[in-house]
Amino acid sequence: MKKIKFLAFAFFMMLAVSTFAQSKKVVFKAEDYASFGEKFKVKKVYTNEYMLKKYKALKKGDTITVQFMANIKAVCKKKGCWMNLDLSNSQEAFVKFKDYAFFVPLNADGSPAIVSGKAYVDVVSVAELKHYAKDAGKPQSEIDKITEPEVTYAFMADGVYIKK
Helix, strand or coil: HHHHHHHHHHHHHHHHHHHHHHCCCCCCCCCHHEECCCCCCCCEEEEHHHHHHHHHHHHCEEEEEEEEEEEEEEECCCCCCCEEEECCCCEEEECCCCCCHHCCCCCCCCCCCEEEEEEEEECCCCHHHHHHHHHCCCCCCHHHCCCCCCCEEEEEEEEEEEEE
16 A cells, blocks of 8 residues: 555656646736737747757757747847747757748847747758858858858747747
8 A cells, every 4th residue: 555655646746847847837918928920829838948858859850849938049130030049058949930921029139938839950051050140240250150060959930929
């Protein structure tokens, strides 16, 4: 009987810890967020830290459909056609927008965002990296230092909510 109680307790604790680590309850009030792209129902939103763990488990060619919340580190300064989200531990997710159908505000840096779409690992060419650096307003000296492709955590967003 003690073994059954212990196993039940252990199972419950593992389930509770797993659920808490995966997502946190996001109190979403539509009036607090600006919507870009497709509107989506906010549910099972992963934290940026948990999303980093999900990315580390992906291989090139894998994709997962998820929602996660993170702060915007940078936005394309020309059109708002991409953004970088903070995943923690100096890691970022490079977010593009499905079918180039929408853009986000150029001044959204530092704002919390909830994204919905597909996460994947990508290899970005030198030419693309230089293009993105130029869009970000980096100096030419920094752009010239880009000489190798880079493996990145990528995200194709169908929709984005950015806190007002």
